[in-house]
Amino acid sequence: MHVRSASACRRLVGVAALLVVVLLVPLDATAEVRGSDLLGERAVSTSVELESLAPDVTMPSGVLETSDGQVLWARDGDAERAMASTTKIMTAIVVLDTVSDLSEVVSVPTVAARVGESGVGLKAGQQLTVRKLLEAMLVHSGNDAATTLAVHVGGSVDGFVKLMNEKAESLSLSQSQFANPHGLDEPGHHTSAVDLATMAQYAMNNPEFREIVGMRTVSVPVAGGTSRYDASNLLIGKYEGATGVKTGWTNDAGYCLVASAERDGVELFAVILGTKSEDARFVQAKKLLDWGFEHYGVQQVTSAEETASIVAVTDYLDQSVAAIVAESASVPVYDVLGDITVNADVVTEIQAPVVKGQRLGTLSVQQGGRLIAQVPIISAADVPVPDGWARFKIAVTRLWRKAFGGQLQAAPVTVM
DSSP: OOOOOHHHHHHHHHHHHHHHHHHHSOSOHHHHHHHTOEETTEEGGGOHHHHHHSOOOOOSEEEEEETTOOEEEEESTTOOBOOGGGHHHHHHHHHHHHOSOTTOEEEOOHHHHTOOSSOOOOOTTOEEEHHHHHHHHHHSOOHHHHHHHHHHHHSSHHHHHHHHHHHHHHTTOTTOBOSOSSOOOOTTOBBOHHHHHHHHHHHTTSHHHHHHHTOSEEEEEETTEEEEEEOSOTTTTTSTTEEEEEEEEETTTEEEEEEEEEETTEEEEEEEEEESSHHHHHHHHHHHHHHHHHHEEEEEEEOTTOEEEEEEETTSSSOEEEEEEOSOEEEEEEGGGOOEEEEEEEOSEEOSOBOTTOEEEEEEEEETTEEEEEEEEEESSOBOOOOHHHHHHHHHHHHHHHHHOOOSSOOOEEOO
């Protein structure tokens, strides 16, 4: 009888265990995550076409939104997550909503000088303006600058956190709760990708915030001179159209980035949460923004003076007037939502007098059943009321044609 050695048995057990793991783990975990993505409000998993269109990005949670909050893509966008230094977007919002004069001078409190982790080397008692502290906080992610601003505006860190949560409630940030102004991991301190996008869009409406997060470096006064720090957001100055906004990292949050960029009049906001490396968050943001600009952009959907229809003028036997599109219209279009359709709702006939520019109808442009533009349709020319002799001849002719047949007025023609 053949007896297996103990080491051979252990090898067999190991191989069997490995086979069990291989069978239980999905062959393509990334594909499973990607299959849960949303394009607009549609799940990518619902069609092969959507799967082929969806961006190929790697992150646990994220969103891509337009500046007015339209969601282009999302992955677990409402999941509650640690937010790291992206917290400082809300810190800046509260400061900018409260302080009217950014040249106001602030003294650094001891608690700020001791906060630790990312900082710009502020010392207790040092004096800086609110503007300089915002720069230090947003450009280089200074926790000491964030805490200094919090104490100055809120009276204490706790007082400022209360203001942060009140602002979160007013912005309807349903997954956001703040426990500190800097973003270090702490129980009860969390947000979501969707909430971060909303914060960023709100903040970027403030010219001071927009200017600061677009800076590539910041100089902070120190004893005997100044210290120069590079922006933590490596997209600024390197990615086409990059406008902001904030990076973050902690053990609980992983590497995070809220990134914005503008091209051809369209600004997009990408939120990347939980990548495993610093570089990965920037790579994924670039891919996501590139995809967004490829599929979302301004398109001309109507052309001025294009003929929509020919309208009969009832006072005449054969007179008509062209109904034309009043103006050209260009609107942002997300091609994933389907084809664009145009519908002209125009009167078929009208009584004289007709005045050039008189409204005769409406041109409606839709995409996927959603109205994206409406433009008036107007008369291309004047048509006066026929004079007395002309009216007599028209009346006689109509009597004759009613009896023996013939055209009583011009026939309307639909062009669109």
